[in-house]
Amino acid sequence: MKVIFLGTPDFGVPALESIIRSNHEVIAVVCQPDKTGSRGKVNYCAVKQCALQHGIPLYQFERISRDGVETLKQLRPDIMVTAAYGQILSQQVIDIPAHGIINIHGSLLPQYRGAAPIQYAVLKGDKTTGITILNTVLKVDAGEMILQESLEIGDDETSGQLFERMAQLGGKLIVRALDLIEQGKAVYTPQDESKVTFSQKITSDMEKIDWNMSAQEVHNLVRALNPSPVAWTSVEGKRVKIYATAVSDVHHTKPSGTVLSCGKKNLTVACGNGTALDILTLQCENSRCMDIVSYLCGRKISEGTVLGK
Secondary structure, eight states, X not given: OEEEEEEOSGGGHHHHHHHHHSSXXXXXXXXXXXXXXXXXXXXXXXXXXXXXHTTOOEEOOSSHHHHSHHHXXXXXXSEEEEESOOSOOOHHHHTSSTTOEEEEESSSTTTTEESOHHHHHHHTTXXXXXXXXXXXXXXXXXXXXXXXXXXXXXXXXXXXHHHHHHHHHHHHHHHHHHHHHHHTOOOOBOOXXXXXXXXXXXXXXXXXXXXXXXXXXXXXXXXXXXXXXXXXXXXXXXXXXEEEEEEESOOOOSOTTBEEEEOSSOEEEEOGGGOEEEEEEEEETTSOEEEHHHHHTTOOOXXXXXXXX
């Protein structure tokens, strides 16, 4: 089949590469417009870089439903594939391909429809997640499911680590789905609307650690926001990003956020419900990311100091 691929970040690259290696033909790639970074440098997204490497025609519409309809119609695709593209598609766009549009979604739908399904699975402490290939409709992530496969989440796995594994799984499933559709063997299964949950976009007010949460909840937050945007707290009035933690077996009766112990190799902080958390990796303002041993070398945080103030 002739495929138009729509995607922007790293998550879409394994899928695009898989389709390129398959018996299907990628006739065009669509991604978000370029962003200008520091010092005015234009940054190409991962999917654009992949398309350029393979010499595939590339389009970057400011608003695809306004600017891209006629162009996409002229390409006459059999099907379109989306993977974290980043724009809402109008019915005009959805109706262009003969076999519609299918999407690679990072959850076991109907759980975690929306913008941040992978982060939410980690944030909620789920043990299992997966990839769903579904038919695209106007309602976000509400289409019929074609394929679904699960994978386990490690106890200390970050969203970044999970993203990589999920992207590889998405690349495997998308080619299988394209084959089934071409062969007329795809089964479209409606989602159970009574089991729908949502994952909203990660916002800045979620980044600051609330030490009143249990140690496990804080640990999950740190994992979910690593590598970006990263959870943070304040230490003696200065913001410190927290990249890695471990739930401690220490129990306490101190106020939440209190430093329970600080030696040469450990920093243990009081959390809610008498639980405690060890901080393992962190980054001070205007400094590099470092492990706790390096951080505490030459520094001393007194027991009783309250973080987050």
